[in-house]
Amino acid sequence: MWKEIQGSKNWHDRLEPLCPLLREEIIRYGEFVSACYKACDLDTSSKRYSSCKHGKKNMFKEVGMEDCGYIITKYIYATTDISIPAKGGAWIGYIAVSSDKETKRLGRKDILVSFRGTVTSREWMANFMSSLSPARLDPNNPLPEVQVESGFLSLYTSVDSSSKFSQKSCREQVLSEMSRIINDEYKKGEMSITLAGHSMGSSLALLLGYDLAELGLNYEVPITVYSFGGPRVGNIGFKKRCEELGVKVLRVVNVNDPVTKLPGVFLNENLRVFGYENIELPWSRACYAHVGVELALNFFKMKNPAFVHDLEAYLGLLKFPKKKEKVIKKKTFRGRTAKEDNFVGSAWKSLLTLQNIDSWPWHDAARQVGNLVQSLGI
Template structure:
């Protein structure tokens, strides 16, 4: 008599890489596959919603509001998630805007910023079923030729100052006293152009008086406090504009 032993479902921590996805990749675990596809859908939504029409006064914004966002982009199971925040970015080099492309309309919604993504959470009902509150951060990648101006030269920039204090101290133990040590291989780095976009602010904009990193971390902190009585997972997905936090 043959006995069929069913494999245990991986925990959500394992699905997010707590054990480096050991035993989940070959063959690809079904739950992990569903998570990957879901993240892909969230990422695709940033392209479907982005308004890149130069003749529109809303060029550079999301075509859809937060309340109807997932239904408008026709996300599978759209009612399971809700968008709680939009993310915006700017990048200025002197008096030249290196990242932005502007609407041709004089009534442009905002001539200093571009919409780059959103933060979404599972609804109360879905969270209850899952046993946790899922938080997703989705950011788009480069979509227009103007955006390539800031990233044509792919130099790397140290990001020690963005790390947690203990990690920051660890990387400075090797003799690097600041982010200026770009030649030290042990110091983590990201592309300079994306870091500029991520960390830049613009006092002329209603949307980027705080840089993208501050927008993101502030909202995540609010959500963690809001759902402090629940188990919470945070997943980042997207293309080239997904940054170190």
């Protein structure tokens, strides 16, 4: 049954109503993503800002997940080629494998890669780079029609020689470790590859899933992406190629979350012209498209706009689907101590810091994008 829960049948008849076992798995993988935020130093005044506060052996214990059943094998760092005065490589996630006990419970060895969302100034800038670029991740099969958002691609493939953590790109770090684990575990028993992320992290998870499948490094081991509040990553060509390669994606989406509607506000998979939706139009390659199956949630908080994108709010609604929204809000925002700097606060601090630098050429463009999103009511 685990294969169906991981999307072997595209979650047919599992979403409406939501299968209890699938709900548990979505929450479980969401907690692994939440661990990225809890373990990351989000204090912008700290010398270790954007680094992990704990070692690999103790990280799960320190964030309250000691009995999660996974062992971390590698930390992941990412940077971008954007030239702004900011720290280089930042800790963005980790790779873990299920323990023998957890493997027995799950029915397979699970290789997990978890990514957090946007925190640093460079990452915010990458989010605003909404132009499409050919992915070209397989040198032997360039596929120019497969295009992805340039900012996400930069975070995935860039190196920073000045940083000891990012002298290899995020891509190189992950593919090397994944190849090692798969080669060690392949043919020992059934396996799964699970990639999970929130916001920008979900984009990196999808890029990784596509990359593994395109290069054939997964050896036909099923790849599943759990995306929480994820934006569009690539064009229609990218979507079609992911489907051809068998990459399964479950998109957990708050219908009021504007991030899930970007990029591609106008040119996207919903574009219909004169009813010829099945015809390849001249601008089809420029259309962004979501990949996978959507699980829609619905929550909103007028006084805290960032609430609609908060991962803890997503998980709160999944954990307590019959609770009133007011209860979820209270749990999400009042349950944290003043000392704990959560993602929402840190992210908005970073964005406000960027917005105060009026001399930067992208400042007005970013502000206009924000005004556009607001005016469209999305």
